Amino acid sequence: QVQLVESGGGLVQAGGSLRLSCAASGRTFSNYAMGWFRQSPGKEREFVASISWSGGSPDYADSVKGRFTISRDNAKNTAYLQMNSLKPEDTAVYSCVAAPRSYPTSKFNEFRYWGQGTQVTVSS
Numbered sequence: 001q002v003q004l005v006e007s008g009g010g011l012v013q014a015g016g017s018l019r020l021s022c023a024a025s026g027r028t029f030s031n032y033a034m035g036w037f038r039q040s041p042g043k044e045r046e047f048v049a050s051i052s053w054s055g056g057s058p059d060y061a062d063s064v065k066g067r068f069t070i071s072r073d074n075a076k077n078t079a080y081l082q083m084n085s086l087k088p089e090d091t092a093v094y095s096c097v098a099a100p101r102s103y104p105t106s107k108f109n110e111f112r113y114w115g116q117g118t119q120v121t122v123s124s
Contacts, residue, residue, distance in 0.1 A: 002026040002113040004096045009118030012086055016122070020081040022096030022115060030054075033099045034072055034079040035111060038092035038120075048094070049081060050104035059104040064090075086122045093117040 008020040022034065035050030049060045049070040058070050069082040079096060095118075097111035105111075 002029075002032065002098050004098060004113055004115035006094065006096045006115045006118040009094060009120045011121045011123065014086060014088055014122055014124050016086050017082070017084045018086065018120060020083065020094055020096075020118060020120075022079040022081075024077045024079070024096075024098065029077040030074045031100065032113075033101050033104050034070075035097045035099065035104065035106075036070065036079075036081045036094055037097055037108070037111075038090075038094045039117075040092040043092075045108065046092075047106040047108070050097075050099075050106060051079070052104050053102045057104055059106060061106070083120070086120075088122045088124045091120060091122050093119050 003025045005023045036048040037045050039045040051058045051070045055072050067085045072079040096115040098113040099111045
């Protein structure tokens with residue numbers, strides 16, 4: 001089992017920045033590719049970003065490419081999502097996810113563990 005706890009969400013104005021953190025516990029963090037999904041009311045869950053076990057090969061949704069950066073610190077068992085130039089359409093609950101594989105993926109069903117999520121609200 002891997003437990004994931006997100007933090008860092010909140011309310012920010014359009015154009016602002018937030019940094020989400022995901023603290024992992026349980027099994028060896030570096031055995032897992034990590035990622036972020038988001039979901040807003042009335043919309044399907046959407047892939048945001050993922051990263052390999054070593055911190056390389058980041059993969060991003062087109063909608064966030066160039067604005068968001070995913071990273072991880074295996075020594076701290078923590079993954080991050082730096083979000084810049086935020087837009088109102090980025091408003092959603094952001095969930096941290098872990099997949100028992102080395103390389104990143106955008107496929108929902110490959111992520112075995114999910115955090116509870118943290119709310120991000122971007123005002124216009």
